[in-house]
Amino acid sequence: MADLSVTYMGLKLANPLIVSSSSLTNTVAKVKRCEDSGAGAVVLKSLFEEQIEAQTEAIEDESWPYPHPEAFDYVRQMGMRLGQDDYLKLIAESKKAVSIPVIASLNCVTPKWWLNYAGEIARAGADGIELNIAILPTDAERTAEEIERTYTRIIEGVRRRVEIPVAAKIGPYFTSLPRLARGLSDAGAAALVLFNRFYQMDIDIEKLALAPGYHLSSPEEIHLPLRWVAILAGQVGCDLAASTGVHDGAGLVKQLLAGARAVQVCSNLYQKGMGRIAVLLRELEEWMGRHGFEKIADFNGRMSMGASEKPEYYERLQYIKVYVGLE
Numbered sequence: 001m002a003d004l005s006v007t008y009m010g011l012k013l014a015n016p017l018i019v020s021s022s023s024l025t026n027t028v029a030k031v032k033r034c035e036d037s038g039a040g041a042v043v044l045k046s047l048f049e050e051q052i053e054a055q056t057e058a059i060e061d062e063s064w065p066y067p068h069p070e071a072f073d074y075v076r077q078m079g080m081r082l083g084q085d086d087y088l089k090l091i092a093e094s095k096k097a098v099s100i101p102v103i104a105s106l107n108c109v110t111p112k113w114w115l116n117y118a119g120e121i122a123r124a125g126a127d128g129i130e131l132n133i134a135i136l137p138t139d140a141e142r143t144a145e146e147i148e149r150t151y152t153r154i155i156e157g158v159r160r161r162v163e164i165p166v167a168a169k170i171g172p173y174f175t176s177l178p179r180l181a182r183g184l185s186d187a188g189a190a191a192l193v194l195f196n197r198f199y200q201m202d203i204d205i206e207k208l209a210l211a212p213g214y215h216l217s218s219p220e221e222i223h224l225p226l227r228w229v230a231i232l233a234g235q236v237g238c239d240l241a242a243s244t245g246v247h248d249g250a251g252l253v254k255q256l257l258a259g260a261r262a263v264q265v266c267s268n269l270y271q272k273g274m275g276r277i278a279v280l281l282r283e284l285e286e287w288m289g290r291h292g293f294e295k296i297a298d299f300n301g302r303m304s305m306g307a308s309e310k311p312e313y314y315e316r317l318q319y320i321k322v323y324v325g326l327e
């Protein structure tokens with residue numbers, strides 16, 4: 001039997017498959033179900049600053065263009081209000097119920113909450129904390145540098161407050177992602193999660209109102225995170241976890257080949273159930289068997305840009321092949 005164990009943000013995982021932050025991880029029973037289904041770790045549903053401040057009325061108004069689908073999901077699907085105390089309880093009780101690592105998740109807007117709340121989360125016993133940082137640049141006065149500095153400041157601040165490892169879950173829209181990624185790693189991030197999936201904006205043309213778009217991913221969405229995992233692996237000092245578009249064992253293998261230490265899965269589990277965890281892991285093992293790999297380190301990062309013979313031409317050849325082939 002292959003050894004699927006990995007170390008991700010300093011935590012030992014029996015396998016690289018993590019159940020992403022979502023309503024699949026918002027109760028102790030569901031966290032236990034993740035463990036029973038074979039997950040290597042879980043990231044708990046995010047705690048939103050709006051919950052901490054108990055300002056949920058505004059979010060319940062669906063015409064309000066709130067940038068986080070997670071908040072809509074929280075209010076509409078959970079049918080309950082998990083305040084900050086409930087969240088700390090979720091962490092503490094999940095830790096008692098399972099032996100896999102439990103990573104808490106925080107999504108804030110204003111600096112004071114990142115700092116105050118990260119400390120509380122660490123004290124509640126979380127093994128790590130994932131900061132879902134999603135700053136939507138809507139203001140033409142704000143420079144890219146200012147926005148990116150905010151990202152690194154959040155990491156620096158939280159790192160000063162807590163001893164547990166901190167990951168940053170970010171979106172793909174930066175001019176120089178390698179530069180930002182290295183900055184976050186230098187600021188103390190133990191891992192980067194690529195990528196956060198922004199709320200898909202939509203408009204209801206009958207009601208003339210903003211509407212939230214469909215929020216589950218499709219398998220085609222793997223390509224964007226796959227490219228960036230492959231480019232960043234080995235270039236930034238910290239671990240990378242892939243998130244978005246992994247719907248089968250092949251997707252899991254691809255992300256590990258690109259250089260991800262861990263792979264987060266969400267939409268596929270919503271669509272097809274928690275039994276998919278065992279299927280994906282079995283497909284990974286079968287693939288390893290076919291290729292004679294005994295452990296993840298035997299192939300992890302093998303298809304990354306850094307491992308290629310000519311990194312300067314990485315992807316260029318495939319690009320040419322596609323476009324010449326199409327003519």
Ligand SMILES: Cc1cc2nc3c(=O)[nH]c(=O)nc-3n(C[C@H](O)[C@H](O)[C@H](O)COP(=O)(O)O)c2cc1C
Binds near residue numbers: 045215
């Ligand atoms: C219903 C739903 C709720 C989610 N809630 C959160 C959340 O609270 N915090 C977070 O960081 N990401 C949240 N996400 C995003 C997922 O963690 C994940 O990054 C995204 O769905 C892409 O992965 P996938 O392609 O495997 O679904 C949510 C996604 C869905 C579909």
